[in-house]
Amino acid sequence: MARGTSDITVIGGGVVGLATALGLLRAGRRVTVLDGSDSDFRASQGNFGLVWLQGKGAGFAPYAAWTRDAVAAWPGFAATLGDLTGLDLALDQSGGFEFFTDPAEFQDFAAALERQQAHLGNRFTHEVIDGDDLRRSHPQIGPDVVGATFCPLDGHVNPLRLLRALRAAVRSLGGHIRADAGVRGIAAASGGGFDLTLHTGETLGAARVVLCAGLGGADLAAELGFATRVRPQRGELLITEKLGERLPFLSSTIRQVDEGGVQIGGTKAEVGPDDRETLDVMAGLARHAVKVLPALADVRVVRAWGALRVMTPDGYPVYARSPRHPGACLVTCHSGITLAPLHASVLADWIENTETAPDLEAFDENRFALSDAA
Amino acid sequence: MKIASRFLTRPDAVRTVMVSLDGEPVAARAGDSVAAALLAHSGDASRQSGKGAPRTAFCMMGICFDCLVEVDGQPNCQGCMITVRDGMVLRRQRGLRKLDGSANA
Numbered sequence: 001m002a003r004g005t006s007d008i009t010v011i012g013g014g015v016v017g018l019a020t021a022l023g024l025l026r027a028g029r030r031v032t033v034l035d036g037s038d039s040d041f042r043a044s045q046g047n048f049g050l051v052w053l054q055g056k057g058a059g060f061a062p063y064a065a066w067t068r069d070a071v072a073a074w075p076g077f078a079a080t081l082g083d084l085t086g087l088d089l090a091l092d093q094s095g096g097f098e099f100f101t102d103p104a105e106f107q108d109f110a111a112a113l114e115r116q117q118a119h120l121g122n123r124f125t126h127e128v129i130d131g132d133d134l135r136r137s138h139p140q141i142g143p144d145v146v147g148a149t150f151c152p153l154d155g156h157v158n159p160l161r162l163l164r165a166l167r168a169a170v171r172s173l174g175g176h177i178r179a180d181a182g183v184r185g186i187a188a189a190s191g192g193g194f195d196l197t198l199h200t201g202e203t204l205g206a207a208r209v210v211l212c213a214g215l216g217g218a219d220l221a222a223e224l225g226f227a228t229r230v231r232p233q234r235g236e237l238l239i240t241e242k243l244g245e246r247l248p249f250l251s252s253t254i255r256q257v258d259e260g261g262v263q264i265g266g267t268k269a270e271v272g273p274d275d276r277e278t279l280d281v282m283a284g285l286a287r288h289a290v291k292v293l294p295a296l297a298d299v300r301v302v303r304a305w306g307a308l309r310v311m312t313p314d315g316y317p318v319y320a321r322s323p324r325h326p327g328a329c330l331v332t333c334h335s336g337i338t339l340a341p342l343h344a345s346v347l348a349d350w351i352e353n354t355e356t357a358p359d360l361e362a363f364d365e366n367r368f369a370l371s372d373a374a
Numbered sequence: 375m376k377i378a379s380r381f382l383t384r385p386d387a388v389r390t391v392m393v394s395l396d397g398e399p400v401a402a403r404a405g406d407s408v409a410a411a412l413l414a415h416s417g418d419a420s421r422q423s424g425k426g427a428p429r430t431a432f433c434m435m436g437i438c439f440d441c442l443v444e445v446d447g448q449p450n451c452q453g454c455m456i457t458v459r460d461g462m463v464l465r466r467q468r469g470l471r472k473l474d475g476s477a478n479a
Contacts, residue, residue, distance in 0.1 A: 241450045241471065241472055242424055242470045242471075244424070244469055244470030244471060245471045245472050245473060247473075259422060259424075260470055295473045295474065296473070298475060299473070300450060
């Protein structure tokens with residue numbers, strides 16, 4: 001079977017797959033991206049758009065450092081995508097809050113940030129703010145908020161425009177993106193490389209593969225001998241009518257998109273492959289938003305949706321080479337937006353195994369085997 | 375200058391209600407939606423987008439949000455989803471609303 005004209009085939013055309021493809025293209029590789037179908041669970045089209053550091057890796061220093069590197073790389077990454085595509089991603093990294101209405105949760109999260117601070121030293125800074133102090137600087141915040149944490153390094157981006165920019169950037173560098181090409185089967189070919197079977201029944205050859213297909217890649221990962229089993233975790237989101245002024249803050253649950261609407265989210269539910277929204281969770285989101293910012297009470301919600309996060313067993317990214325099949329890598333994570341600048345740059349060095357490759361040993365999937373034995 | 379409506383009013387006689395649009399009295403057929411009443415009244419824009427572009431009702435079924443109008447002081451109401459009522463105070467939605475409910479202008 002023909003191996004095609006690409007050096008590497010990226011399975012998955014979401015933010016993770018496209019960013020990975022972009023990095024490989026910038027490293028001089030010929031790349032084909034196989035994108036799935038609109039009936040797939042597309043985390044890249046339903047996510048919240050945070051570029052977020054606060055709380056990440058409090059319990060796992062390598063993830064704290066990796067995320068810190070990603071956040072630092074975002075301004076240059078957004079500029080590069082702007083140069084390649086002419087698109088403005090609306091990146092804003094002017095700091096973000098976590099708001100708390102439960103004192104115990106506030107204390108626990110503040111303690112987690114202390115652990116993150118210990119991991120990152122002078123590469124991190126955060127504030128823990130009592131509710132009354134918060135209302136002195138932000139009088140719009142409601143009385144039920146008992147406290148907040150703030151990290152000046154947090155931010156957000158327009159995630160749909162990022163997806164669009166990544167597609168355009170991959171194409172501008174000569175990458176080939178094939179639509180409606182969901183991969184349903186993968187096997188090592190007898191002469192080296194891989195045989196891929198698409199959902200249409202068509203078969204394709206690939207010299208090397210990087211599996212970035214999120215939830216759609218779970219079965220393929222097993223076929224390639226990977227131990228990682230990702231699971232869906234549902235988040236629900238609301239978006240309001242557009243407002244003519246900017247909100248006075250960004251938080252991990254309430255953010256104003258650059259066009260003016262207020263997006264509200266952050267729920268987590270373990271419900272399997274079901275991305276439907278539910279009335280009680282939507283009502284809870286609205287209540288939370290009004291507690292934080294009472295002025296939102298008469299602002300209309302115009303859309304709501306559910307989307308599925310791609311969760312590894314411990315929630316941290318997996319960067320793994322197939323133990324059985326040289327030339328197959330697995331790249332999967334929940335924070336595909338935040339980590340995109342690294343996926344589009346140094347991850348290519350890791351995939352190519354160059355001398356300058358980052359040390360991603362901590363993110364190998366062997367950690368799951370170790371924890372099972374413990 | 376008044377722009378004539380592009381729509382004919384149904385000939386069957388029904389009760390008429392009076393509403394106001396930006397202070398001007400407007401007669402409307404009882405039972406019509408606010409958007410239908412505004413389309414029957416005038417071919418002029420019934421709102422301005424966030425960037426100031428003229429807009430008026432399009433889908434008439436709650437999807438496009440191009441019929442947004444201020445109804446009795448409440449901004450950004452979907453005119454196609456609301457039935458006219460005698461004495462209703464309508465204002466063209468000009469740009470985006472603000473957090474305190476006021477117009478952006």
